[in-house]
Amino acid sequence: MHTPKRYLITSALPYANGLKHIGHLAGAYLPADIYVRYLKAQKRDVVFVCGSDEHGTAIPIQATKEGTTARTIIDKYHPIMEQNFKDLGIAFDIYHRTSSSLHHETAQEFFTKLNDNGDLEIKETEQYFDEEANSFLADRYIKGTCPNCSYANAYGDQCENCGKSLSPDELINPVSTLSGNKPVKKVTKHWYLPLNRHEGFLREWILKEHASDWRGTVIGQCKSWIDGGLQPRAVTRDLDWGVSLPDSVEGGKGKVLYVWFDAPIGYISATKQWALDNGKDWKPYWEDKDTKLVHFVGKDNIVFHCIIFPVMLKLHGNILPDNVPANEFMNLEGDKMSTSRNWKLEMQDYIDDFINKENGGSQMADVLRYYLTQIAPETKDSEFTWQGFQDANNSELVGIFGNFVNRAFVLMHKLCKGKVPPLHLDILTDLDKTTIEEIKSTKEKVENLLEQYKFREALFEVINLARTGNQYMQKKEPWIVAKQTSDNGQPTTEAQQSIDNTLHICLQLCANLAVLINPFLPFTARKMCYLMKVVDKMLDWENAGKIKLLSVGYSLRSPELLFRKIEDSEISYQIEKLKAAVINRESSNVNKEKIMEEVTQPASEEKKETPVKPEIIFDDFAKIDLRAGKIVSAEKVEKADKLLKLQVDLGFETRTIVSGIALHFTPEDIVGKQVTVVVNLAPRKMRGIESNGMILMAEDSSGKLHFINPETNINPGAGVS
RNA sequence: GGCGAGGUAGCUCAGUUGGUUAGAGCACAGGAUUCAUAACCCUGAGGUCACGAGUUCAAAUCUCGUUCUCGCUACCA
Numbered sequence: 001m002h003t004p005k006r007y008l009i010t011s012a013l014p015y016a017n018g019l020k021h022i023g024h025l026a027g028a029y030l031p032a033d034i035y036v037r038y039l040k041a042q043k044r045d046v047v048f049v050c051g052s053d054e055h056g057t058a059i060p061i062q063a064t065k066e067g068t069t070a071r072t073i074i075d076k077y078h079p080i081m082e083q084n085f086k087d088l089g090i091a092f093d094i095y096h097r098t099s100s101s102l103h104h105e106t107a108q109e110f111f112t113k114l115n116d117n118g119d120l121e122i123k124e125t126e127q128y129f130d131e132e133a134n135s136f137l138a139d140r141y142i143k144g145t146c147p148n149c150s151y152a153n154a155y156g157d158q159c160e161n162c163g164k165s166l167s168p169d170e171l172i173n174p175v176s177t178l179s180g181n182k183p184v185k186k187v188t189k190h191w192y193l194p195l196n197r198h199e200g201f202l203r204e205w206i207l208k209e210h211a212s213d214w215r216g217t218v219i220g221q222c223k224s225w226i227d228g229g230l231q232p233r234a235v236t237r238d239l240d241w242g243v244s245l246p247d248s249v250e251g252g253k254g255k256v257l258y259v260w261f262d263a264p265i266g267y268i269s270a271t272k273q274w275a276l277d278n279g280k281d282w283k284p285y286w287e288d289k290d291t292k293l294v295h296f297v298g299k300d301n302i303v304f305h306c307i308i309f310p311v312m313l314k315l316h317g318n319i320l321p322d323n324v325p326a327n328e329f330m331n332l333e334g335d336k337m338s339t340s341r342n343w344k345l346e347m348q349d350y351i352d353d354f355i356n357k358e359n360g361g362s363q364m365a366d367v368l369r370y371y372l373t374q375i376a377p378e379t380k381d382s383e384f385t386w387q388g389f390q391d392a393n394n395s396e397l398v399g400i401f402g403n404f405v406n407r408a409f410v411l412m413h414k415l416c417k418g419k420v421p422p423l424h425l426d427i428l429t430d431l432d433k434t435t436i437e438e439i440k441s442t443k444e445k446v447e448n449l450l451e452q453y454k455f456r457e458a459l460f461e462v463i464n465l466a467r468t469g470n471q472y473m474q475k476k477e478p479w480i481v482a483k484q485t486s487d488n489g490q491p492t493t494e495a496q497q498s499i500d501n502t503l504h505i506c507l508q509l510c511a512n513l514a515v516l517i518n519p520f521l522p523f524t525a526r527k528m529c530y531l532m533k534v535v536d537k538m539l540d541w542e543n544a545g546k547i548k549l550l551s552v553g554y555s556l557r558s559p560e561l562l563f564r565k566i567e568d569s570e571i572s573y574q575i576e577k578l579k580a581a582v583i584n585r586e587s588s589n590v591n592k593e594k595i596m597e598e599v600t601q602p603a604s605e606e607k608k609e610t611p612v613k614p615e616i617i618f619d620d621f622a623k624i625d626l627r628a629g630k631i632v633s634a635e636k637v638e639k640a641d642k643l644l645k646l647q648v649d650l651g652f653e654t655r656t657i658v659s660g661i662a663l664h665f666t667p668e669d670i671v672g673k674q675v676t677v678v679v680n681l682a683p684r685k686m687r688g689i690e691s692n693g694m695i696l697m698a699e700d701s702s703g704k705l706h707f708i709n710p711e712t713n714i715n716p717g718a719g720v721s
Numbered sequence: 722g723g724c725g726a727g728g729u730a731g732c733u734c735a736g737u738u739g740g741u742u743a744g745a746g747c748a749c750a751g752g753a754u755u756c757a758u759a760a761c762c763c764u765g766a767g768g769u770c771a772c773g774a775g776u777u778c779a780a781a782u783c784u785c786g787u788u789c790u791c792g793c794u795a796c797c798a
Contacts, residue, residue: 199757220725221793228724228794299726299792320742328726329791336791374746375734381791388733399760407757414756457735460746470761479756561758639722640796660797678798687722687796694798 004322006045006291008285010267011090012297013053013098016077017062021344023337024298025088026372027327031455032296033090034373037519038450041541045287049270050085051096052078055242055329056259070241074099085354086345088365089522094277096270098243098262098348099491103269107262108246110316111235117193119315121232124189131184156235189251192232194450195262198311199230205320206306217379218326221302235261235310264309267295268318280536286318293321302326325453328377328693332384333578340706342581345384345574353574363563366521367393375522376456386571391568401466402562405513409531409559415482415491420507421500422552423617428501433506435472436547438465439512443545446516456519462516469509477504504552507532511549515539524562531557625680625719626696626708627651645669648677648693651717655679658691664705674709676720 012028014020029050036048054074063070074097081093096103114120177184206214217424236245236255243262245252268286275282285291295305305324313320331337337344354364371392375382412418442465449458476498484495491499511532518525518539525539532538533556536548543549550556629648637643642660644667657677661670676696683692696708710718 040768186782215793217726222725224725224793303793331791379734383733385732388747393730395747395760396756398758403757407761409757411756463746467761470757471758471763474754474762477754477756480754482756559757563758565758565760637796641722642795642797658797662797681798686798692798 005288005290006285006292007036008271008291008293009039009046009048010261010269010293010295011048011050012301013051013079013263014264014294015056015058016054016081016097017058017072018077018339019346020081020084020347021208021337021339021346022368022372023330023332023352025090025347025368026376027298028296028301029085029090030088030372031327031376031453032294032453034519035294035296035450036638037091037522038314038541041515041518041539043540043542046286046549047271047274048091048093049096049267049274050092051094051098051266051270052081053259053263054078054099055256055262057241060241071099080348080386087362088347089281089347089362089369090281091522094270094274096266096267096273098266100269100273101269102273102276103262103266104243105326106269106272107243107257107265108114110265110268110312111191111257111261111502112246112248113317114193114315115311117315119193120235121192121194122189123192124624131181135540186667190237190255191235193235193308193311195230195308195311196232198314199226200436201314202226202230205310210323214323214569215325215379217299217328217370218302218306218324220474221299222306225303225307227483230307233260234258236411260304260308261312264304264312289319291319293319293702295321295324296483297324299326299327323453325378326378328381330372330375330377330382330384331384333575336690343578345578359564363521366524367397367563367566370397370459371378371520373455378454378456378574386574390566390568391569393563396463397521397563398565400463400470401513401517403471404466404469404506405510405531405562406559408503408510409556411473411478412503412556413558415478416497416503418555418558420550420552420554420556421504423504423547424497427497431472431475432501432505435468435509438468438548439509440545442468442512442516446544450519459520460522462513464512465509465516468515469506472509473502473506478502482558507545507550507556509549511538512544512546515541515544515549527560527562528547531560533557533665592675623680624678627677627679628714628716628720629675629677630716631670631675633672636662637687637689638665643687644670645689646695648675648695649716650677650679651715655692656690657693658686658689658693659695659697661695661697661705670707673707674713676710 011031014024032048034048039046059073064072066073078097082211085095087093098107111120141194174183175181184563202222203226206219207226211219224304235258236252237258238254239256240254242256242259245255245257247253265379268282272282272283274280275285286293295309297305302324305321305326310320329336332345335343336505347401349370351365354360354368355362357364367389371384371389374392374396375384375388412421442461445461446458449455449461478499481495481498481502482491482494486492490496493600499710509532514525514528514532515538517528529536529538532550533554538549594648627650629650631646631648632654633647637645643661644659644662644665646657646659648655648657655677665666678694678696683690685691697705698708
């Protein structure tokens with residue numbers, strides 16, 4: 001296999017609007033770190049970059065929610081995330097941030113080059129502009145009278161009354177929702193990345209060239225996207241938070257790069273910063289064909305890293321990723337992990353509860369790394385259970401791995417005076433030989449698996465070597481052999497030689513375990529080096545498979561336990577804590593700081609924003625006829641996941657209303673329920689069914705819907721004001 | 722609803738181009754042992770490979786249908 005000259009490894013840039021959980025860790029950061037540590041142990045030229053994604057509308061929205069500025073938000077989360085990664089042993093060469101000026105310059109240069117080369121499409125349109133707010137107005141920031149139904153408060157993109165899709169031009173008497181003023185028409189342009197021009201390239205590159213070496217899930221999603229028809233994608237936005245378009249770009253004032261465009265460029269700017277800090281040249285890492293670029297991401301990020309960013313890279317003249325080993329998702333105790341529902345284990349929480357504790361320490365970071373790797377969602381969604389976590393620690397790390405190292409050290413001190421005993425080649429048994437062979441072959445296996453990004457299996461092979469060690473020791477029984485004593489009470493020469501060989505091999509096996517486990521459990525590997533009194537250099541990968549890592553006669557330290565048992569009480573505490581967090585959230589969900597949906601990003605779409613709507617006068621409000629109603633029947637609408645068809649008793653009549661609440665309520669649940677209905681809303685057809693009115697719902701911070709209804713039962717048809 | 726990925730032992734997962742009695746780890750049961758963190762070691766029990774058809778001498782594997790889970794997408798006034 002060809003060994004590339006250098007490697008550039010990236011982990012998805014986490015979005016700087018909140019703390020990240022272990023699903024993120026297992027998906028994009030831990031596997032990348034393992035891979036990087038392996039490459040570095042091989043002395044390959046490798047840079048591991050990551051950083052906070054600090055743009056996009058979710059940041060200013062979070063700021064509004066916390067009553068502060070966008071800058072404050074990112075300055076708050078960036079350092080915490082950086083520290084979290086560090087505590088868990090994720091050793092980025094640089095953890096950068098997209099708010100840095102270097103990133104802004106880099107992203108601007110990138111845009112400029114594509115723009116100058118004609119690789120972007122410019123669509124120039126007349127758009128409404130608010131002179132007072134001095135900004136262009138996105139469609140939904142404009143209101144006016146609907147040309148179709150004469151409804152007075154139609155949005156620029158759609159009329160809420162008749163449902164007709166509109167463009168702002170069609171509105172009669174348009175008004176800016178920012179200032180309430182009448183907007184003026186101004187010419188504006190937006191830049192688009194015409195993905196459709198690159199379909200041929202993508203088909204060839206992904207579906208042919210990488211058909212066999214990329215994961216099936218990755219290929220599948222890419223194919224789905226390409227076959228679905230690629231569309232031009234807007235690169236710019238009218239916003240003030242983000243990377244501004246370069247001044248040199250005509251008509252670029254007041255526009256920023258769309259976050260999906262700027263975020264992945266963060267990999268490049270991070271590399272530049274790293275190069276600056278270390279006196280290196282960044283260019284070969286992004287331009288030389290002999291660089292192997294690998295993006296580690298979660299499955300929600302596949303298309304950005306396999307389709308969109310590669311098109312950008314190709315146009316800009318950069319290398320393309322060699323692989324994107326995307327992981328599936330990790331569930332927690334039977335349910336999806338979710339920040340908004342508070343069903344999660346944050347890295348910070350683990351650090352607080354296990355690492356920064358008296359009986360904790362950095363080896364507890366390794367315990368999490370171990371379990372997350374063991375259950376890594378490499379081929380399908382996997383599940384984190386606290387029971388599984390405890391079992392993995394207690395029976396594998398403690399029972400197999402830690403115990404082997406410990407008993408080898410203890411026996412060595414008891415039977416070999418605390419020194420590495422010699423190996424007597426003339427009396428090597430078949431078992432000795434096969435065990436030595438096993439050490440060598442484990443190296444090969446682990447190596448092959450890591451090259452294929454099969455981390456779970458690779459780790460299993462390492463543990464298996466420890467298992468082999470235990471079996472070997474069990475069969476050789478040096479503690480029994482030691483009882484073959486001569487007259488002086490000491491073991492006979494023959495016995496001692498057998499013991500020497502056994503422990504010599506066990507200790508060399510320990511040294512090998514340290515080398516092999518190092519990419520996965522770096523803290524443990526260091527501790528083993530300490531016990532063996534060797535320098536970290538011993539962990540170089542080339543030492544794996546060798547059985548002369550520890551010199552004969554060298555005295556080693558007294559044994560110390562590598563891992564501690566995790567008690568049942570700690571597990572039940574965590575489970576209680578998890579459940580309690582959900583209950584807390586449910587019972588106090590009103591106006592609590594809204595935590596944005598979790599985003600593994602760097603480049604997902606921005607979440608929909610919900611700005612406060614423009615002021616209305618009482619007359620506007622009075623136009624809305626609200627009535628109390630009662631649901632008399634409900635059924636699911638076919639071919640629609642979210643729609644329920646309801647019959648609502650309004651006293652004076654019973655109406656059909658279609659409502660998008662099917663994900664939250666089953667028809668049986670809501671029959672007989674009181675509701676508040678907008679009764680004078682113009683009818684609208686949805687999935688072929690005419691809906692005559694609208695049910696009012698409130699959405700809580702977890703996205704759950706609640707009916708707005710009178711406290712007590714009142715007669716259908718009663719007015720609401 | 723469309724597209725993609727999945728459904729294999731109590732749990733977490735492997736199963737290469739269809740080919741003997743479908744594998745591993747954990748948990749469980751029995752045994753052995755004491756150097757070791759009641760750890761380790763040996764043995765065992767366990768599965769209608771989601772369900773139903775089809776192709777084949779032969780199907781966990783290929784085809785079609787059904788169903789459930791996850792992701793993307795549409796429907797939300």
